Amino acid sequence: MRILLVTYWSLSTIGGIRTYMCQLAASLRKEGHQVDMMGTDLADHSVYVEGRTQRFHKSKILPLIRNNLFVAPLPTLHASPEAMTIESDRYAFEMGAAFLGLDQYDLIHAQDPIAAVCIRRVLTQSTPLLVSFHGSLAREGYLDTRSVRTELRWDDFRNTTYGKHYQALEYWGAVSADHILVSSKWIGELITSTGIPETKLTRIPYGVDISTFFNRALVPFPMPKPRGKKLIMYTGRLEYVKGVQVLIEALGFLHNKRQDFECWIVGEGTLQATLEHRCRVLGIDHIVKFIGNVTNVPSILQKADLYVQPSLQDTQPFSLTEAQLAGIPCIGSNVTGIPEMIKEGVTGLLFESDQPASLSQHIHLLFNEPKLAKEIGEQARQWVLQHRRLEHMYHDTHALYTQMIGGTRVGAQSTQ
Numbered sequence: 001m002r003i004l005l006v007t008y009w010s011l012s013t014i015g016g017i018r019t020y021m022c023q024l025a026a027s028l029r030k031e032g033h034q035v036d037m038m039g040t041d042l043a044d045h046s047v048y049v050e051g052r053t054q055r056f057h058k059s060k061i062l063p064l065i066r067n068n069l070f071v072a073p074l075p076t077l078h079a080s081p082e083a084m085t086i087e088s089d090r091y092a093f094e095m096g097a098a099f100l101g102l103d104q105y106d107l108i109h110a111q112d113p114i115a116a117v118c119i120r121r122v123l124t125q126s127t128p129l130l131v132s133f134h135g136s137l138a139r140e141g142y143l144d145t146r147s148v149r150t151e152l153r154w155d156d157f158r159n160t161t162y163g164k165h166y167q168a169l170e171y172w173g174a175v176s177a178d179h180i181l182v183s184s185k186w187i188g189e190l191i192t193s194t195g196i197p198e199t200k201l202t203r204i205p206y207g208v209d210i211s212t213f214f215n216r217a218l219v220p221f222p223m224p225k226p227r228g229k230k231l232i233m234y235t236g237r238l239e240y241v242k243g244v245q246v247l248i249e250a251l252g253f254l255h256n257k258r259q260d261f262e263c264w265i266v267g268e269g270t271l272q273a274t275l276e277h278r279c280r281v282l283g284i285d286h287i288v289k290f291i292g293n294v295t296n297v298p299s300i301l302q303k304a305d306l307y308v309q310p311s312l313q314d315t316q317p318f319s320l321t322e323a324q325l326a327g328i329p330c331i332g333s334n335v336t337g338i339p340e341m342i343k344e345g346v347t348g349l350l351f352e353s354d355q356p357a358s359l360s361q362h363i364h365l366l367f368n369e370p371k372l373a374k375e376i377g378e379q380a381r382q383w384v385l386q387h388r389r390l391e392h393m394y395h396d397t398h399a400l401y402t403q404m405i406g407g408t409r410v411g412a413q414s415t416q
Contacts, residue, residue, distance in 0.1 A: 001401060002034040002104060006119060007111040008093055011039025011050060015237055016318045017111050017134050020206060024109075027394040038100065040093065047096025056096035058089065065091045080161035082141075087165070090114055098122040106405050109181075113137060113173020120176035128404040131177035133187050135315045136336075138166035140241050143312050147240035147271075170194070179404060181397070183316045184337035202400055206316050207393030210385065213325055217298035223291070225303045226262040230367055233304035233328075235297055235319045238269030243310035243333060248275055249356035250310075252282035254363055259287075261367070266291045266300060301326040306366055306373070312354060314338055321388055324348070324380035329373040331362045347380040 005021045012018070025035040037050045045062075046055040065088045070078065077083055093114075102108065102123055109130045110116040116131035123129065142157040157163045174180055174196045182188040183206050192198050225231055232251070236242050244265065251263055265275070265288065272290060279285040294300050297319075301307070307323035309332040314320075316337045323330050324347065332338040333353040342348035349366065352358040366373040 001028070001106045001405060002036075003028060003401065004036050004038060004102065004105045004108045005111065006038040006097070006108060006115050007040075008090070008114040008118065009040060009112060010042045011037060011048075012041065016206075016315075019318050020132075020134070021111060023207070023209065023390060024394065024397065027390065028398070031398070036105075038097065047093055047100065049100055052100075054100065056099045058092035058096060061095060062088060062092050076161050077165075080165065082162045083165035086114075086169075090118060090169075094118040094122050102127065107401055109401075110173075110177065113170045113176075116173040116176045117169060128179075129177045130179050130181055130400070130404060131173055132181045132183075133170075133174075133191060133315075134183070135187065135313060136190055137170050138163060139313050141166045143241045167194075171196075174200070179400070181400065184340050186337040186340065187315050204393055204396045204400070205388060206318060206321065207388050207390035208318070208321050208325060208384065209390045210325070213298050213322065216296050217302055217326065219296055219299045221294075221296070221299040221303060223300075223303075228260070230261045230305045231303055232261055232263040232306050232308060232363065233266065233301065233323070234263070234308050234310070235266040235294070235301070235322070236309075236317070238265070238267055238271045238275060240271060241311065241313050242269075243312045243354070244269075244271060244275060245278070246310040246312075246333075246354055246356050246359060247308050248278050248282070248284075248288070250308075250359035250363065251279075251284050251288060253357055253360035255282070255284050255287070257360075257364060258367070261363075262287045262289065264289050264291050264300070264303070266294050266297070268293050297322060298326065301328060304328050306331065306363065308359065308363070309333065309338060310359060311335070311338065316341060321384055325384045325388075327377045327381040329366055329377040330380060331359065331366070333359075342380075343383075346376060347383050348376055 005025060007017060021037055025037060028035045041048055045058045048055040069088055097118055103125055105127055107128045108119055110119055111132050113131060119129060142154055145157060146152045171194050174191055180201045182201055182203050188201050188203055234247055238244050276290060279288045301323060307328045307330045309317055309320040311317060311333055313336050320330060320332060320341055330348040332342050332348060332350055334350040335353040339350060342350055344350050349362045351362045
């Protein structure tokens with residue numbers, strides 16, 4: 001098979017989509033299949049296929065696209081700069097995908113609804129098109145907006161032009177594809193609630209390469225663990241949607257009760273300076289360390305006594321899976337796909353999303369109950385070993401590819 005994995009977003013940004021694409025590509029190539037990965041390079045605003053020199057520079061065509069959109073009779077779109085930006089950039093991405101070529105593939109696997117819409121519009125052959133929904137585009141747009149407009153509520157956002165535009169892109173991304181792949185019940189239910197038939201969906205949870213994880217974990221991380229203190233850890237992007245700001249506030253509450261802990265924040269993002277400032281205001285800057293990006297996450301996880309996943313939205317966070325595999329007791333927010341990964345009191349604890357006092361209480365509880373912490377850490381590890389192996393994800397995804405390429409009618413499926 002020759003497969004194209006394509007995302008409208010940045011191909012190089014560290015995160016769940018990049019991890020998923022790389023895992024899938026490596027597994028397919030290991031079995032002798034040819035795989036290309038297409039996406040956007042934010043550095044030069046180009047659409048490219050990884051490993052090729054040829055690129056389509058969007059900046060050369062964007063002025064023409066914007067001029068045409070501005071003179072079009074679209075007053076509602078004109079009133080929303082955010083929607084206008086996405087719409088014009090989407091047309092440029094379409095041109096880039098067409099320029100780079102799509103006809104040589106047996107199957108195209110889009111990693112987001114915008115990519116699916118773009119590919120369908122320029123696809124000239126009957127190549128099967130699969131789309132993965134790794135999250136909700138509209139709800140992430142809402143949370144990004146709420147990061148600067150804290151009073152904003154979902155019902156208000158969804159009725160704005162910006163909100164309607166994102167919702168429309170999600171819907172048409174689902175309609176454009178021949179089949180839809182999801183990793184959690186939550187995102188599947190979100191899609192079917194818009195009228196997309198359940199028969200069009202297959203659920204295959206994400207997987208982790210178990211042997212690679214444990215081999216990398218054997219490499220000692222050079223930074224010493226704080227002596228005589230419990231270590232809390234978070235790994236991931238420092239963005240509002242990830243809820244890192246909730247963790248910082250919770251640490252402020254916790255510090256008023258006890259001082260026997262430190263927290264390492266692993267990752268980078270647009271919120272870092274804001275988070276660092278808030279730590280200084282709360283008087284916890286001496287116990288919260290911003291580590292930056294780490295190439296060997298399994299290694300640094302070996303230092304942790306507790307892991308927190310404070311996301312405001314997350315379908316099946318890979319960072320949480322890694323922490324569970326490391327046997328670390330985990331606390332996650334009780335929203336979106338996270339409760340499908342954490343069974344309360346068995347494989348972790350769930351706290352009220354966006355409620356730092358609730359998170360602080362849960363951390364305090366596990367620190368005071370080391371036996372419980374150890375038990376849920378081990379039970380989480382066993383759950384990952386049973387349900388989240390990369391080979392299972394690859395086997396089920398490969399089977400879906402084969403069905404679609406062979407023209408077999410694919411009905412609703414779930415591998416769990």
